[in-house]
Amino acid sequence: MASERYSGYRKNFLLILTFIVLISALFVLSLFLAYNFSKKFIENEFVSEKVKVLEESIKPYNEFFTNKVPEISYYNGYLDSATTAKFVDTVLNDYPFVSKVVFYDSEINNFYVKDGLNARKHFSFGPKNIYQFGDFVPLDSVKLFSKENTKNFTIGDDFNALGIKFISYIAALDTGKVPSQDELFTNFSIIRSNKITYLNIPRIEDLKVYKQMLHRQLNPMPVYQQDMLSFFLDPYKIRIINTRKKLYQNIRIEPLTYDPLNTSTDYVATEITLPGPFSDYKLYFISAKSFVDQEILSYFLPIALVILVFYGLLVLVAYLIYRNLNINHKMFKLQYDFVNNLTHEFKTPVSVIKIAGNNIKSANTLTERELKLYGKILDEEADKLNGLMNKLLAFTQIENKAIQLNRDEIYIEDFIESTVESHQLKHPDFNVTYEVSGFITFITDPVLLGSLFDNLVENAYKYSPPELKRLHISAKLVKGKVIFRFIDQGIGIPTPEINNIFKKFYRIQNQYNQNGSVGLGLAFCKELVNFMKGEITVKSKVNKGTEFKIVLPYNN
Structure with a gap:
């Protein structure tokens, strides 16, 4: 008992137990913090990832606005109804959010016109013909206006608004400078709710002539062709691309004024406004809280697994240390018992031999019977010692493969x-x-x-x-x-x-x-x-x- 009490192992076992309790507490705390981090991260993602959804969803519109619409300028004002019909077919096919296109086949004159815009008595901008194209436009309604037959059609605000903007730009144009493409694009287009109106951009030489026409009549009076197209857009035809399907359960397009009736805490929602002509609408994101919780869990589980592996390694180290201490403790006890027992095994025959020797030495005379008895005792005890030594020696030799x-x-x-x-x-x-x-x-x-x-x-x-x-x-x-x-x-x-x-x-x-x-x-x-x-x-x-x-x- 003394060896166990003072060997120090009991304190080491208590230290290992304390260590395991401590790392277990840290493990639970780490899991708690990891879950809170995962929850906060996914909640932030729910708010921030809507930008990526918007960017992916309006890519076709951006391509349409920056690449397709400017193609009108390639025709230099000489679009006709047939060419425009083909152009519109490609637009309707590639960009489903375009519902209808109105084509203004227009002229710029150096004299007054009845239908159109007139500026300073010498400059006029008016349509020769107006056509509309679309999947749901009846064949008898394609042509809306002509100089010969107006059908009581009012030219409309689209043409007038862009015409006034165009004339104002000509009036303020500095012919000594070359205007930038962004400047021209801005002044030759109007973006309104669900609509883009675009006037083909003329050459810089034509713009200089337009400025002269604005101030006086030229001789002979020139006539220039200008094409204007109004693209009617349907925001509900935008294809929504959900880049985070495991985060957003439902995404839809709603008016800015849309206010959901369901304000239950069982749902989470966010929104982002659509750009340009769709600015009266928004992308509305809504997910059930249980749906978001699944995403939180899927983000949390790998972190928890890493923490669990690390915790398992620490527990394994603690176990190995404990096992090593336990083995050392057992070995210490075995060696202690071995020394005690071996001492006893040697002590007993040695004591008997010593007693027999003392008896022989102290006796004056010994009978033959006594001599045989002491001889037998000495022989037996010597055999015990020899047997024990031989066993130890043989054991060592066998272990070391020495025989x-x-x-x-x-x-x-x-x-x-x-x-x-x-x-x-x-x-x-x-x-x-x-x-x-x-x-x-x-x-x-x-x-x-x-x-x-x-x-x-x-x-x-x-x-x-x-x-x-x-x-x-x-x-x-x-x-x-x-x-x-x-x-x-x-x-x-x-x-x-x-x-x-x-x-x-x-x-x-x-x-x-x-x-x-x-x-x-x-x-x-x-x-x-x-x-x-x-x-x-x-x-x-x-x-x-x-x-x-x-x-x-x-x-x-």
Whole structure:
């Protein structure tokens, strides 16, 4: 008990337990913080990722606005109804959000016109013909206006608004400078709600002539062709591209004035305004809170797994340290018991030898009977010391492979009978029986096999009650293997101890092991069997008996 109390292991175990409790608390705290971080991150993503959805969804519109609309200028004002119809067909096919196109086949004159805009009496801008194109436009409604037949059609605000903007730009134009493309594009187009009106951009030489026409009549009076197109847009035809399907459960286009009736806390929502001509509308994002929670969980789980792996590594390290300390603790106890028992094993014969020697030295005369008695005592105790030393030496030699395995042929029945007789002479109350079947001779190392038999037979006697000191030895040849069985009726081995009995210096705590055991016998047997390329196993029941089974190669 003193060795356990002062060995220091108990404090180390408490330290490891404290360490595990601490890292477990940190593990729980880390999971809590990781979940809160995941929740905050996904909530921020819910608000910020809508920009990416908007960008992806309006890519077709941006392409239409920056690439398709400016194509009108390539025709330099000489679009006709047929060419415009083909152009509109490609627009309607590629850009479903364009619902209708109105084409103004227009002229710029140096004289007054009835239908159109007139500025400073010398400059006029008016349509020759107006057409409309679209999937749902009736064939008889394609042509809306002509100089010859107006059909009581009012030219409309689109034409007038862009015309006034165009004339104002001409009036303020600095002909000494070359205008930029952005400047021209801005002044030759108008973006309104659900509509883009675009006037083809003339050449810079034409713009200079337009400025002259604005101030006076030219001779001869020139006429220039200008094409204007109004694109009617349907925001509900924009194809929404949900780039975060696991975050946004539902995305739809709603008017800016849309106010959802459902304000339940079971849902989360956000919105973003559409650009340009769709600015009266917004993308409206809504997801059930349980749907967002799934995304939070999917983001949290990998983080939790990393934390769990790290925690597992720390627990594994703690376990390995604990196991190492536990092994050291057991080894310390085994070594302590070994030293005590070995000291006792040496002390007893040494004491007997010393007593016998003192008696011989102090006696004046010794009878022949006394001389024989003291001689026998000295011889027996010397044999005990020699046997113990030989066992330790043999154990060390076998462990270090310092001896060679001899191969002699033995008659197995003679060998077993010799072993049985020697132990029955030593222990007259020991009843040993044996049987042999399947073979007569056996090539092996007789010294090592004898040591193996002696240890197992001696154990059977030692660990059996006085009334049950019985042992049965069987030797059989089965499928090229020699199988020895040693079956006693002793006290048996507890099941938890089965895996420990072959360990060096290990002793089972019972009334038979209080004195006279070093814990080397079965460990020595295990090493012997391994050295002889065999295997040893044990079956036992407490208070019923034990069976040791040894399997050795036959004549290999």
